[in-house]
Amino acid sequence: MLYQDRLYKVKQTIENVLENQPPSVDTAALYEEINETNAGTKEDPIPYNNNMELFEGKYYSQNGITYKCTRNTGQAVYQDLSGLVGIYVEVAN
Template identity: 50%
Template sequence: MDITLCNELLQLINDELNLTFTTEAGMDNIKSAFEACASIEYAEKTYEGYQIVKELQYKLDNKNQDIYHIVLVKAEEEAELTEDQNFALNLAVMNMSDTNALKCISIFPTWESYIGKKLSEGIRVQHKGELWKVRQDIATVLENQAPSIETVALYERIDEEHEGTLEDPIPYAKTMTVHNGKYYVEDGIIYKCVRDSGQPLYATCASLVGNYFEKVEG
């Protein structure tokens, strides 16, 4: 895109790069051009890493000419963490409660990143938008054994914590270990657990009434 600076007007004011110019291009094309521009060269100087923060357009009455004014600022560079900072961050993530971990699933490593590697008991990984905890040491993570209902012996899905009372029942999901006296809700129906399962269950609450549950409401 060709532009003509007005009176050679390119100014660096308070870390803001100001350009006043004329051009045949419209404002949309101007914005696209500057957003795609990695650097600006002028008077043997190179300005890199600037982003548009303001754009103005006005006319000169005596010439009926469009004048454009663009203000750019330099994007803040992400600071690299020191080795100590990385250690502290990783330690904080490892010690984070499951409740807090569910609020920031994206900071946890993906399960896929461990394929072909070792996973230790208690490590939390994300997979398809869900957070999972490793139940036992896994010597080699296999690609065909992703966290799911089929691999509950290896992975436990972490769900939002609930009191398990009638007022705050636990949303039931397959692969869940249930506990005597706790209340669970499935498809809008509340069930009371009548005995510990001791291991993850694969069936629905409705199909386990009389065995692990009794229907309470719904």
């Protein structure tokens, strides 16, 4: 589903998006952001918006910094990428 120009995967069966339950960290059990536009390469990193699963070998960008994912998260993560350095990502050179 699209919400505010971002693509989300609905993780639970719900009839429709309720105005009081839009995609956010508070409704993380319902939605996960996905990106089908960017390649995830160093030249075309995926913009990270704090509700995405990270995939090993892909590049993500946040706050003007590009990161390389060093291992799969297996589920959506919500922390800023800067807080995941050494766990799931490294700053790309």
